[in-house]
Amino acid sequence: MKSKFEAADIGVIGLGVMGKNLALNIVDNGFSVAAFDLDKAKVEAAEHQAATEVAGREQRLFGVESLAEILASVKAPRVFLLSVPAGRAVDSICDALIEAGAIAEDIVIDTGNSLWTDTVAREKHYQGKLTFFSSAVSGGEVGARFGPSLMPSGDKAAWDRIAPIFTAIAAKVDNETGKPLERHQPGDVIEQGEPCTAYIGPAGSGHYVKMVHNGIEYADMQLICETFHFMQTGLGMSTVQIAEVFERWNKGVLNSYLIEISAEVLRQVDPQTEKPLVEIILDKAGQKGTGLWTAVSSLQLGCPASTIAEAVYARSMSTQKDLRLQLASSLKGPAIAPVSAEEQQQTIDALEAALYCAKVTAYAQGFQMIAMQAKEQHWELDYAAIARIWRAGCIIRAGFLSTISDAFEANDNLSNLLLAEGFASKLNELQGQWRQVVAQAVIKGIPVPCISSALAYFDSLRCEVLPANLLQGQRDFFGSHTFERVDAPKGEFYHITWSESPRKLVKIN
The missing domain is CATH 1.10.1040.10 (N-(1-d-carboxylethyl)-l-norvaline Dehydrogenase; domain 2)
Incomplete structure (x- = not known):
């Protein structure tokens, strides 16, 4: 499919409050964005806001009408930022991208509040079909627009490709004082300071x-x-x-x-x-x-x-x-x-x-x-x-x-x-x-x-001894759950024959 724009640095899918603000943040930092949402009004609103905020400068946010078009609009190696509600919507978009022609080398970044175990499962599920990556985003809509804290995790090679964009759009702190370097206006860019993002680790960790x-x-x-x-x-x-x-x-x-x-x-x-x-x-x-x-x-x-x-x-x-x-x-x-x-x-x-x-x-x-x-x-x-x-x-x-x-x-x-x-x-x-x-x-x-x-x-x-000793005695009394002794090696378990008379101490292992 021929696209009206074929050189976007990244595609943003989902233009709700967070997705739109992340897209505008990316544009502020000199990258071009192909933007898609099922709601065409949101695409038009994002395009209009980007054009208004960067008046007099080159337009770098372009709306597209379908997932097929966004695939054709992002330059290879393709990266897509997904900002949709956690759960089924994430899988629906990933499946639709694959159906529209996404390949294993394409990176799809889930930026929603997904449960970490779902993220682990998705990376395995989409392996060989697309590169599923994730990045938690903190800071709300203002953070998304002017500098969030980003917690990316997944394939390390994917992070190396994504890092230039993420380090640019992330919040920054002064290297000496550790205090935030604030930006509040569209078009502002902070190049100095330490970015509030770093590769966290394997899938799900972020x-x-x-x-x-x-x-x-x-x-x-x-x-x-x-x-x-x-x-x-x-x-x-x-x-x-x-x-x-x-x-x-x-x-x-x-x-x-x-x-x-x-x-x-x-x-x-x-x-x-x-x-x-x-x-x-x-x-x-x-x-x-x-x-x-x-x-x-x-x-x-x-x-x-x-x-x-x-x-x-x-x-x-x-x-x-x-x-x-x-x-x-x-x-x-x-x-x-x-x-x-x-x-x-x-x-x-x-x-x-x-x-x-x-x-x-x-x-x-x-x-x-x-x-x-x-x-x-x-x-x-x-x-x-x-x-x-x-x-x-x-x-x-x-x-x-x-x-x-x-x-x-x-x-x-x-x-x-x-x-x-x-x-x-x-x-x-x-x-x-x-x-x-x-x-x-x-x-x-x-x-x-x-x-x-x-x-x-x-x-x-700060307590060297807690009353769990009594608790473990209770458990052994009614359920034969055994206990360890302070005067015996760790890992040795004992039981008192509570129902017998006289009661006996029995070593279990």
């Missing part, structure tokens, strides 16, 4: 890393919300006062995109009522599944990630609005007494410490999950690089990710961030304030499931 990123995001957001709730309910602070606290925190160790936007949300006034917008927003939180996937994966791995799981549960609890309204009148909590200005400031300082400690703990859980899954899947991952590519472009971008990267650089075998001297000493230093916040929340009746679960995780890890 989507797994992004899944855990989203789990950490759930936890980070919930931790901020619990802190807000404590200040509002326990300290009687207004939304503007809390916004001022968040703005101050954003200049210190808690510097992050989520703290920054939280302050902005709290300052927003509802146009209709002129009340703080946050007081008008219904307290029912949505979720798209990646946090749930992270919690499920932690259970499957046997990797404790209680703070991430509690963040998922907190969203589920928020949806129980009708039940909460019913029980609010019958389940009575403690009266919350006013606090002095001095007590308020002391508590705010303690909340800052607790938020930092809990945040570090959530990251520790996430990175341990990635490490355990990598070991199980035989992936060789660069954890320092993963932390670095999260420093800009993604939702959990934060100043202390540079510290996390440094910790992994200093110790290749770091199995948990809390083993890093810098984090261990800081949590030891701040744990008193962390405990104060949890204790005060319990006394005041303010739910802080993530902050408290993070503290329980910290306390559990």
Whole structure:
């Protein structure tokens, strides 16, 4: 089939919010794009926006009318970026491309929030038909347009072909400070700095890393919300006062995109009522599944990630609005007494410490999950690089990710961030304030499931002996599940003949 344009650097299939913005980002960085969507109006809108934004410059985004035409419009070796909903749509497009003439050397990049195991299966399924590759994308529509964090994985040779485009469109950070280099206008290009993308590893690893990123995001957001709730309910602070606290925190160790936007949300006034917008927003939180996937994966791995799981549960609890309204009148909590200005400031300082400690703990859980899954899947991952590519472009971008990267650089075998001297000493230093916040929340009746679960995780890890010895005794009593002994070699199992008299100790192996 003869195409009206035969030299595009890449084809973009799916021109929803993310696909269109990624296409425009690619164009900004000097590459040409052949664009296709089943909805012709989206193709026309993308063409029009590209022409408007690059007025006076060469047009580099061209719409096509079919998959056959997009195959004819991209120069070999052909690369296609797929931005469609996860699931059947991915397979449908891949199958249709093959039917239209795609070959094994053609690279199709899935940029949706696909489940990582689906990505592994797809790479195997399409082997010899096309080169299925994947890249998780973080940063939402603004990130897609002006610089996302990209987590590519799959065939290494495919990555080598894709890398020039991805490193160009990715968010950038300053090489010396580690701070994001922002661009906000169409046509802007940032060539200096370190790109927030790197080859993650074999098929599925990029989507797994992004899944855990989203789990950490759930936890980070919930931790901020619990802190807000404590200040509002326990300290009687207004939304503007809390916004001022968040703005101050954003200049210190808690510097992050989520703290920054939280302050902005709290300052927003509802146009209709002129009340703080946050007081008008219904307290029912949505979720798209990646946090749930992270919690499920932690259970499957046997990797404790209680703070991430509690963040998922907190969203589920928020949806129980009708039940909460019913029980609010019958389940009575403690009266919350006013606090002095001095007590308020002391508590705010303690909340800052607790938020930092809990945040570090959530990251520790996430990175341990990635490490355990990598070991199980035989992936060789660069954890320092993963932390670095999260420093800009993604939702959990934060100043202390540079510290996390440094910790992994200093110790290749770091199995948990809390083993890093810098984090261990800081949590030891701040744990008193962390405990104060949890204790005060319990006394005041303010739910802080993530902050408290993070503290329980910290306390559990520092315990040489946990009550699992009693638990294993219970299991042996009712189910003959056996147990190991502290005074015997690992791997030797024993059982007590509980139903006999006298009871005997039996070595099982």
